[in-house]
Amino acid sequence: MRWSMIATWKMSYDGVKKGTCLLKDNKSAKEAVLEAIHEVEKNENYHSVGYSGLPNEQGVVQCDAGFMDGETLQAGAVGALEDVVHAVDVAYECSKGRFNNVLVGEGANEFASSLGIKKETMLTKESYEKYLQRKEEKLPLSSYDGHDTVGMVALDQQGHLVSATSTSGLFMKKKGRIGDSPLIGSGFYCDDEAGGAAATGVGEEIMRGCLSYEAVRRMKEGMSAQQAASSTVYEWTEKMILKKGYCDAISLICMNVQGEVGIGTNIKFAFVCADENHEPQVFVAIPDGKDIILRAYDDHQDHLD
């Protein structure tokens, strides 16, 4: 049985390397995805996920995360979680029960404490300086400013899929604002009978199209992972342009039950993928009408985390 893994943005590379070692070793997609996302969450050089994430307009780092198991369809999420580096762990714990699968704000914080998770100061000197600078500039909330969610989908050798996300959300967002990342079907979705997906981009744009669910639905109806991903993003982008004159950034990673992957994006977007025949590699996807141009990431011309 084959295994496969795909993740958003170049910053996922080290995590995917770790995750693929686990998949190779016949460990579960759940273990691989959690391990891989931990790598991104704890890395202080990435200011859009976990530790050192960029804060909201009040200077507080509030994180969102989601987790879904394609075998059981159990899903969990946390929104506006504070002082926790590994928000994805709390989302995973939320996915286990019959109730209380999605927790936000104070409730999410209390639940994390009840799990014995240590509170950490999330704001680093560097992210605080970026905050002060942005405040000084008095810029309006920018819709998309290189602010990136880590989203992953993996297939293990037992044929099970998992998809998950983790993010500190939009820089300078309102206190309590959540994006698509903790919304089941918007930021992430997976079903062993159809495939898995995860999104990154402007949450407000992604959530009104329930785009992760939509892409998985298309795979269930027989589309390839690539067709499902690119048609979902292309059609949604066209629809938004017709309705309001523009469409904010949307990128989608998809995987079908055979472990084949696909990308949909309306911006230049970097992702990482690997399977039993290919070592982890960073690629760039560029939209070209209804199609997507894919090529290897090039450090000289591509400057995407």
Ligand code: SD4
């Ligand atoms: C959000 N979707 O909070 C996230 C941000 C993001 O790439 O993914 N940026 O809206």
